[in-house]
Amino acid sequence: MLDALQRLGATALGVAERMGRGHLFLLHVLGGFPALLPRFGMVVKQMYSVGVLSLVIIAVSGLFVGMVLGLQGYNTLVDFGATESLGVMVALSLVRELGPVVAGLLFAGRAGSALTAEIGLMKATEQLSAMEMMAVDPLHRVVAPRFLAGILSMPLLAAIFSALGVVGGYFVAVGLLGVDDGAFWSQMQAKVDLHEDVFNGVIKSVVFGFVVTWIAVFEGYDTVPTSEGVSRATTNTVVHGSLAVLGLDFVLTALMFGK
Protein backbone atom coordinates (compact mmCIF):
# COMPACT_ATOMS: atom_id res chain seq x y z
CA MET A 1 0.00 0.00 0.00
CA LEU A 2 2.65 2.44 1.11
CA ASP A 3 4.91 1.20 -1.69
CA ALA A 4 2.24 1.97 -4.29
CA LEU A 5 1.80 5.43 -2.82
CA GLN A 6 5.54 5.97 -2.94
CA ARG A 7 5.70 4.87 -6.58
CA LEU A 8 2.85 7.25 -7.46
CA GLY A 9 4.62 10.10 -5.68
CA ALA A 10 7.92 9.31 -7.40
CA THR A 11 6.23 9.24 -10.82
CA ALA A 12 4.47 12.55 -10.17
CA LEU A 13 7.70 14.16 -8.99
CA GLY A 14 9.52 12.77 -12.03
CA VAL A 15 6.90 14.24 -14.39
CA ALA A 16 6.95 17.61 -12.62
CA GLU A 17 10.74 17.70 -12.69
CA ARG A 18 10.82 16.87 -16.40
CA MET A 19 8.22 19.58 -17.12
CA GLY A 20 10.33 22.06 -15.20
CA ARG A 21 13.45 21.08 -17.11
CA GLY A 22 11.53 21.35 -20.38
CA HIS A 23 10.44 24.93 -19.61
CA LEU A 24 13.90 26.05 -18.47
CA PHE A 25 15.27 24.45 -21.64
CA LEU A 26 12.71 26.39 -23.70
CA LEU A 27 13.66 29.69 -22.06
CA HIS A 28 17.35 29.03 -22.68
CA VAL A 29 16.75 28.14 -26.35
CA LEU A 30 14.52 31.19 -26.91
CA GLY A 31 17.35 33.29 -25.47
CA GLY A 32 19.51 32.06 -28.35
CA PHE A 33 17.13 33.34 -31.05
CA PRO A 34 18.48 36.93 -31.35
CA ALA A 35 22.00 35.58 -31.99
CA LEU A 36 20.59 33.58 -34.94
CA LEU A 37 19.55 36.60 -36.96
CA PRO A 38 23.04 37.53 -38.24
CA ARG A 39 23.71 33.85 -38.98
CA PHE A 40 20.42 32.95 -40.61
CA GLY A 41 22.18 30.48 -42.88
CA MET A 42 22.12 27.92 -40.07
CA VAL A 43 18.34 28.20 -39.88
CA VAL A 44 18.04 27.89 -43.67
CA LYS A 45 20.07 24.68 -43.57
CA GLN A 46 17.74 23.26 -40.93
CA MET A 47 14.66 24.39 -42.83
CA TYR A 48 15.92 22.21 -45.64
CA SER A 49 15.91 19.05 -43.52
CA VAL A 50 12.79 19.96 -41.52
CA GLY A 51 10.67 21.64 -44.21
CA VAL A 52 11.79 20.77 -47.71
CA LEU A 53 12.30 17.07 -47.00
CA SER A 54 8.80 16.88 -45.46
CA LEU A 55 7.31 18.46 -48.56
CA VAL A 56 6.64 15.26 -50.52
CA ILE A 57 4.65 13.48 -47.82
CA ILE A 58 2.74 16.67 -46.96
CA ALA A 59 1.89 17.38 -50.61
CA VAL A 60 0.79 13.83 -51.40
CA SER A 61 -1.27 13.51 -48.19
CA GLY A 62 -2.93 16.88 -48.76
CA LEU A 63 -3.92 15.99 -52.29
CA PHE A 64 -5.37 12.62 -51.29
CA VAL A 65 -7.15 13.90 -48.17
CA GLY A 66 -8.83 16.55 -50.35
CA MET A 67 -9.81 13.98 -52.95
CA VAL A 68 -11.31 11.62 -50.35
CA LEU A 69 -13.20 14.53 -48.74
CA GLY A 70 -14.62 15.35 -52.15
CA LEU A 71 -15.74 11.77 -52.79
CA GLN A 72 -17.27 11.16 -49.36
CA GLY A 73 -18.85 14.60 -49.07
CA TYR A 74 -20.50 14.13 -52.44
CA ASN A 75 -22.18 10.91 -51.28
CA THR A 76 -23.85 12.72 -48.40
CA LEU A 77 -24.64 16.00 -50.13
CA VAL A 78 -26.12 14.43 -53.27
CA ASP A 79 -29.10 13.17 -51.22
CA PHE A 80 -30.01 16.77 -50.41
CA GLY A 81 -29.27 18.09 -53.88
CA ALA A 82 -26.64 20.33 -52.33
CA THR A 83 -23.57 19.16 -54.22
CA GLU A 84 -22.65 22.80 -54.94
CA SER A 85 -21.73 23.07 -51.26
CA LEU A 86 -19.00 20.46 -51.74
CA GLY A 87 -16.41 23.20 -52.18
CA VAL A 88 -17.43 24.85 -48.91
CA MET A 89 -17.26 21.54 -47.07
CA VAL A 90 -13.85 20.59 -48.44
CA ALA A 91 -12.34 24.04 -47.91
CA LEU A 92 -13.70 24.59 -44.41
CA SER A 93 -12.69 21.17 -43.11
CA LEU A 94 -9.21 21.55 -44.60
CA VAL A 95 -8.50 25.14 -43.62
CA ARG A 96 -9.93 24.94 -40.12
CA GLU A 97 -9.04 21.44 -38.97
CA LEU A 98 -7.47 18.87 -41.25
CA GLY A 99 -4.76 21.11 -42.69
CA PRO A 100 -3.12 22.11 -39.41
CA VAL A 101 -3.87 18.82 -37.59
CA VAL A 102 -2.86 16.25 -40.21
CA ALA A 103 0.14 18.35 -41.24
CA GLY A 104 1.05 18.54 -37.54
CA LEU A 105 0.81 14.76 -37.13
CA LEU A 106 2.88 14.14 -40.25
CA PHE A 107 5.34 16.79 -39.11
CA ALA A 108 5.76 15.02 -35.76
CA GLY A 109 6.34 11.74 -37.55
CA ARG A 110 8.59 12.96 -40.34
CA ALA A 111 10.52 15.95 -38.97
CA GLY A 112 10.11 15.59 -35.19
CA SER A 113 11.47 12.05 -35.03
CA ALA A 114 14.46 13.02 -37.19
CA LEU A 115 15.25 15.99 -34.93
CA THR A 116 15.09 13.85 -31.79
CA ALA A 117 17.27 11.10 -33.25
CA GLU A 118 19.83 13.60 -34.51
CA ILE A 119 20.17 15.53 -31.25
CA GLY A 120 19.94 12.34 -29.19
CA LEU A 121 22.80 10.76 -31.14
CA MET A 122 24.85 13.95 -30.76
CA LYS A 123 24.38 13.59 -27.03
CA ALA A 124 25.11 9.84 -27.02
CA THR A 125 28.34 10.35 -28.96
CA GLU A 126 29.23 13.23 -26.62
CA GLN A 127 29.36 15.84 -29.38
CA LEU A 128 27.28 18.15 -27.20
CA SER A 129 29.72 17.78 -24.31
CA ALA A 130 32.60 18.46 -26.70
CA MET A 131 30.93 21.72 -27.74
CA GLU A 132 30.54 22.74 -24.13
CA MET A 133 34.25 22.04 -23.64
CA MET A 134 34.96 24.51 -26.43
CA ALA A 135 32.74 27.09 -24.70
CA VAL A 136 30.07 26.78 -27.42
CA ASP A 137 26.58 26.62 -25.99
CA PRO A 138 24.97 23.57 -27.68
CA LEU A 139 21.50 24.91 -26.89
CA HIS A 140 22.25 28.02 -28.93
CA ARG A 141 24.39 26.40 -31.61
CA VAL A 142 22.52 23.10 -32.17
CA VAL A 143 19.01 23.37 -30.74
CA ALA A 144 18.00 26.99 -31.45
CA PRO A 145 18.34 26.88 -35.28
CA ARG A 146 16.42 23.60 -35.44
CA PHE A 147 13.70 24.98 -33.20
CA LEU A 148 13.29 28.17 -35.24
CA ALA A 149 13.31 26.18 -38.49
CA GLY A 150 10.50 23.97 -37.14
CA ILE A 151 8.37 26.96 -36.10
CA LEU A 152 8.86 28.64 -39.50
CA SER A 153 8.30 25.50 -41.58
CA MET A 154 5.12 24.17 -40.00
CA PRO A 155 2.69 26.99 -41.05
CA LEU A 156 4.08 26.81 -44.60
CA LEU A 157 3.61 23.05 -44.69
CA ALA A 158 0.07 23.32 -43.33
CA ALA A 159 -0.80 25.98 -45.94
CA ILE A 160 0.56 23.78 -48.72
CA PHE A 161 -1.42 20.84 -47.33
CA SER A 162 -4.69 22.82 -47.30
CA ALA A 163 -4.16 24.41 -50.71
CA LEU A 164 -3.35 21.08 -52.37
CA GLY A 165 -6.29 19.51 -50.55
CA VAL A 166 -8.65 22.07 -52.07
CA VAL A 167 -7.12 21.39 -55.48
CA GLY A 168 -7.59 17.63 -54.94
CA GLY A 169 -11.20 18.18 -53.89
CA TYR A 170 -11.70 20.32 -56.99
CA PHE A 171 -10.35 17.59 -59.30
CA VAL A 172 -12.69 14.98 -57.82
CA ALA A 173 -15.75 17.23 -57.55
CA VAL A 174 -15.56 19.01 -60.89
CA GLY A 175 -13.54 16.56 -62.96
CA LEU A 176 -14.92 13.27 -61.74
CA LEU A 177 -18.34 13.89 -60.22
CA GLY A 178 -19.53 16.72 -62.45
CA VAL A 179 -20.16 19.42 -59.83
CA ASP A 180 -20.53 22.85 -61.41
CA ASP A 181 -17.16 24.60 -61.69
CA GLY A 182 -18.39 28.12 -60.91
CA ALA A 183 -20.63 27.08 -58.01
CA PHE A 184 -17.78 25.12 -56.43
CA TRP A 185 -15.56 28.21 -56.17
CA SER A 186 -18.17 30.90 -55.61
CA GLN A 187 -19.92 29.05 -52.77
CA MET A 188 -16.53 28.44 -51.24
CA GLN A 189 -15.58 32.10 -51.48
CA ALA A 190 -18.91 33.18 -50.04
CA LYS A 191 -18.70 30.95 -46.98
CA VAL A 192 -14.99 30.82 -46.12
CA ASP A 193 -13.94 33.89 -44.18
CA LEU A 194 -10.36 35.15 -44.43
CA HIS A 195 -10.10 36.17 -40.80
CA GLU A 196 -12.34 33.59 -39.10
CA ASP A 197 -11.18 30.54 -40.99
CA VAL A 198 -7.89 31.07 -42.82
CA PHE A 199 -6.10 33.14 -40.15
CA ASN A 200 -7.27 30.90 -37.33
CA GLY A 201 -5.98 27.89 -39.24
CA VAL A 202 -2.60 29.58 -39.61
CA ILE A 203 -2.53 30.38 -35.88
CA LYS A 204 -3.25 26.72 -35.15
CA SER A 205 -0.40 25.56 -37.38
CA VAL A 206 2.06 27.98 -35.73
CA VAL A 207 1.08 26.65 -32.29
CA PHE A 208 1.40 23.02 -33.44
CA GLY A 209 4.78 23.72 -35.04
CA PHE A 210 6.03 25.31 -31.83
CA VAL A 211 4.84 22.50 -29.57
CA VAL A 212 5.91 19.59 -31.79
CA THR A 213 9.38 21.05 -32.37
CA TRP A 214 9.75 21.84 -28.68
CA ILE A 215 8.89 18.25 -27.74
CA ALA A 216 11.21 16.90 -30.44
CA VAL A 217 14.31 18.91 -29.50
CA PHE A 218 13.73 18.47 -25.77
CA GLU A 219 13.30 14.70 -26.06
CA GLY A 220 16.53 14.58 -28.04
CA TYR A 221 18.43 16.77 -25.61
CA ASP A 222 17.06 15.01 -22.53
CA THR A 223 17.58 11.49 -23.83
CA VAL A 224 19.35 8.73 -21.92
CA PRO A 225 22.61 8.64 -23.92
CA THR A 226 22.38 5.02 -25.05
CA SER A 227 21.05 3.48 -28.25
CA GLU A 228 18.00 2.27 -26.34
CA GLY A 229 17.48 5.72 -24.84
CA VAL A 230 17.60 7.40 -28.26
CA SER A 231 15.10 4.93 -29.70
CA ARG A 232 12.74 5.53 -26.77
CA ALA A 233 13.12 9.30 -27.09
CA THR A 234 12.25 9.10 -30.80
CA THR A 235 9.12 7.08 -30.04
CA ASN A 236 8.19 9.54 -27.29
CA THR A 237 8.47 12.46 -29.71
CA VAL A 238 6.02 10.93 -32.16
CA VAL A 239 3.56 9.78 -29.49
CA HIS A 240 3.65 12.88 -27.30
CA GLY A 241 3.85 15.22 -30.28
CA SER A 242 0.76 13.67 -31.88
CA LEU A 243 -1.16 13.68 -28.60
CA ALA A 244 -0.22 17.31 -28.02
CA VAL A 245 -1.45 18.26 -31.50
CA LEU A 246 -4.79 16.51 -31.00
CA GLY A 247 -5.31 17.85 -27.48
CA LEU A 248 -4.34 21.41 -28.36
CA ASP A 249 -6.53 21.27 -31.45
CA PHE A 250 -9.56 20.67 -29.26
CA VAL A 251 -8.64 23.54 -26.95
CA LEU A 252 -7.91 25.94 -29.84
CA THR A 253 -11.09 24.96 -31.70
CA ALA A 254 -13.15 25.55 -28.57
CA LEU A 255 -11.51 28.97 -28.13
CA MET A 256 -11.80 30.03 -31.79
CA PHE A 257 -15.04 28.57 -33.07
CA GLY A 258 -17.04 27.65 -29.96
CA LYS A 259 -19.15 30.67 -29.12
Add this chain to the structure above:
Amino acid sequence: MMHSRTVQIWVGLFVIAGLAALLMLSMKVSNISTFTETEGYEVTAHFENIGGLKVRSPVTMAGVVVGRVANIGFDKESYEAVVTLNIQNEYDNIPADTSASIFTAGLLGEQYIGLEAGGAEEVLTAGSELELTQSAIVLEQIIGQFLVSQADKE
Protein backbone atom coordinates in the same frame (compact mmCIF):
# COMPACT_ATOMS: atom_id res chain seq x y z
CA MET B 1 25.95 17.16 -47.23
CA MET B 2 24.63 18.85 -50.29
CA HIS B 3 26.17 21.99 -51.62
CA SER B 4 24.92 24.88 -49.52
CA ARG B 5 23.77 26.80 -52.61
CA THR B 6 21.46 23.93 -53.60
CA VAL B 7 20.11 23.79 -50.07
CA GLN B 8 19.36 27.50 -50.11
CA ILE B 9 17.62 27.29 -53.47
CA TRP B 10 15.42 24.45 -52.22
CA VAL B 11 14.52 26.36 -49.06
CA GLY B 12 13.74 29.41 -51.18
CA LEU B 13 11.42 27.33 -53.35
CA PHE B 14 9.81 25.87 -50.21
CA VAL B 15 9.14 29.32 -48.75
CA ILE B 16 7.70 30.55 -52.06
CA ALA B 17 5.47 27.47 -52.32
CA GLY B 18 4.25 28.00 -48.76
CA LEU B 19 3.50 31.67 -49.30
CA ALA B 20 1.80 30.92 -52.61
CA ALA B 21 -0.40 28.37 -50.83
CA LEU B 22 -1.32 30.98 -48.21
CA LEU B 23 -2.06 33.49 -50.94
CA MET B 24 -4.26 30.97 -52.75
CA LEU B 25 -6.12 30.22 -49.52
CA SER B 26 -6.82 33.90 -48.94
CA MET B 27 -7.59 34.94 -52.53
CA LYS B 28 -9.19 31.92 -54.14
CA VAL B 29 -10.68 29.98 -51.23
CA SER B 30 -11.86 32.80 -49.00
CA ASN B 31 -13.12 36.06 -50.35
CA ILE B 32 -10.60 38.79 -49.77
CA SER B 33 -13.01 41.50 -50.92
CA THR B 34 -15.14 40.94 -47.81
CA PHE B 35 -12.06 41.88 -45.84
CA THR B 36 -11.80 45.31 -47.39
CA GLU B 37 -15.36 46.47 -46.75
CA THR B 38 -16.49 48.60 -49.68
CA GLU B 39 -17.92 52.02 -48.95
CA GLY B 40 -21.67 52.29 -49.00
CA TYR B 41 -24.72 54.15 -47.72
CA GLU B 42 -27.27 52.82 -45.25
CA VAL B 43 -31.02 52.64 -45.62
CA THR B 44 -33.52 51.05 -43.25
CA ALA B 45 -36.57 48.89 -43.75
CA HIS B 46 -39.24 47.53 -41.38
CA PHE B 47 -40.29 43.90 -41.72
CA GLU B 48 -43.05 42.04 -39.90
CA ASN B 49 -40.93 38.90 -39.79
CA ILE B 50 -37.39 38.45 -41.00
CA GLY B 51 -37.26 34.66 -40.66
CA GLY B 52 -33.65 33.51 -40.69
CA LEU B 53 -32.08 36.69 -42.07
CA LYS B 54 -28.65 37.43 -40.58
CA VAL B 55 -26.22 40.33 -40.47
CA ARG B 56 -24.02 40.18 -43.63
CA SER B 57 -26.73 38.43 -45.63
CA PRO B 58 -26.67 39.66 -49.24
CA VAL B 59 -28.95 42.38 -50.62
CA THR B 60 -29.65 41.75 -54.27
CA MET B 61 -31.27 43.58 -57.11
CA ALA B 62 -32.23 41.55 -60.17
CA GLY B 63 -30.10 38.81 -58.64
CA VAL B 64 -26.96 40.95 -58.45
CA VAL B 65 -25.49 41.57 -55.00
CA VAL B 66 -25.63 45.34 -54.43
CA GLY B 67 -25.05 45.37 -50.66
CA ARG B 68 -25.19 43.54 -47.37
CA VAL B 69 -27.39 43.57 -44.27
CA ALA B 70 -25.51 45.81 -41.84
CA ASN B 71 -27.65 45.53 -38.74
CA ILE B 72 -30.84 43.94 -37.45
CA GLY B 73 -32.81 45.59 -34.65
CA PHE B 74 -36.25 45.48 -33.06
CA ASP B 75 -38.74 48.33 -33.01
CA LYS B 76 -40.33 48.37 -29.54
CA GLU B 77 -43.35 50.43 -30.64
CA SER B 78 -44.46 48.62 -33.78
CA TYR B 79 -43.08 45.19 -32.75
CA GLU B 80 -41.37 44.91 -36.12
CA ALA B 81 -37.84 44.10 -37.14
CA VAL B 82 -35.70 47.03 -38.30
CA VAL B 83 -33.13 45.96 -40.87
CA THR B 84 -30.33 48.32 -41.87
CA LEU B 85 -29.06 47.68 -45.40
CA ASN B 86 -25.65 48.81 -46.54
CA ILE B 87 -25.78 49.47 -50.28
CA GLN B 88 -22.59 50.07 -52.24
CA ASN B 89 -21.99 53.64 -53.39
CA GLU B 90 -21.81 52.73 -57.06
CA TYR B 91 -25.56 51.91 -57.00
CA ASP B 92 -26.71 55.48 -56.33
CA ASN B 93 -29.75 55.66 -58.61
CA ILE B 94 -32.13 53.26 -56.88
CA PRO B 95 -35.66 54.81 -56.86
CA ALA B 96 -37.03 55.84 -53.46
CA ASP B 97 -40.16 53.69 -53.79
CA THR B 98 -38.18 50.50 -54.27
CA SER B 99 -39.70 47.50 -52.48
CA ALA B 100 -37.74 45.02 -50.37
CA SER B 101 -38.68 41.36 -49.88
CA ILE B 102 -37.01 38.57 -47.98
CA PHE B 103 -36.42 35.53 -50.18
CA THR B 104 -34.87 32.14 -49.61
CA ALA B 105 -32.11 30.84 -51.86
CA GLY B 106 -33.36 27.42 -52.84
CA LEU B 107 -35.83 25.47 -50.75
CA LEU B 108 -33.79 25.37 -47.56
CA GLY B 109 -31.01 27.83 -48.41
CA GLU B 110 -29.98 31.05 -46.76
CA GLN B 111 -32.24 34.06 -46.72
CA TYR B 112 -31.47 37.28 -48.52
CA ILE B 113 -33.14 40.58 -49.33
CA GLY B 114 -34.31 41.19 -52.88
CA LEU B 115 -34.93 44.77 -54.00
CA GLU B 116 -37.36 45.58 -56.79
CA ALA B 117 -37.00 48.99 -58.38
CA GLY B 118 -39.97 51.36 -58.28
CA GLY B 119 -40.71 54.24 -60.63
CA ALA B 120 -40.13 57.34 -58.51
CA GLU B 121 -37.94 60.21 -59.68
CA GLU B 122 -36.09 60.70 -56.40
CA VAL B 123 -33.44 58.18 -55.40
CA LEU B 124 -32.44 56.45 -52.15
CA THR B 125 -29.88 58.29 -50.07
CA ALA B 126 -28.25 57.59 -46.73
CA GLY B 127 -30.90 57.35 -44.05
CA SER B 128 -33.89 56.76 -46.36
CA GLU B 129 -36.45 54.18 -45.43
CA LEU B 130 -37.91 51.54 -47.73
CA GLU B 131 -41.69 51.72 -47.22
CA LEU B 132 -42.79 48.70 -49.22
CA THR B 133 -41.60 45.50 -47.60
CA GLN B 134 -42.60 41.87 -47.72
CA SER B 135 -41.79 39.51 -44.87
CA ALA B 136 -39.97 36.22 -45.04
CA ILE B 137 -42.02 33.16 -45.80
CA VAL B 138 -41.98 30.94 -42.77
CA LEU B 139 -42.34 27.33 -43.88
CA GLU B 140 -44.08 26.22 -40.68
CA GLN B 141 -46.81 28.84 -41.12
CA ILE B 142 -47.52 27.71 -44.66
CA ILE B 143 -47.66 24.07 -43.62
CA GLY B 144 -49.95 25.07 -40.76
CA GLN B 145 -52.29 26.95 -43.11
CA PHE B 146 -52.29 24.04 -45.51
CA LEU B 147 -53.23 21.60 -42.75
CA VAL B 148 -56.03 23.87 -41.54
CA SER B 149 -57.43 24.26 -45.06
CA GLN B 150 -57.33 20.49 -45.54
CA ALA B 151 -59.17 20.00 -42.25
CA ASP B 152 -61.85 22.50 -43.30
CA LYS B 153 -62.59 20.56 -46.50
CA GLU B 154 -63.53 17.41 -44.67
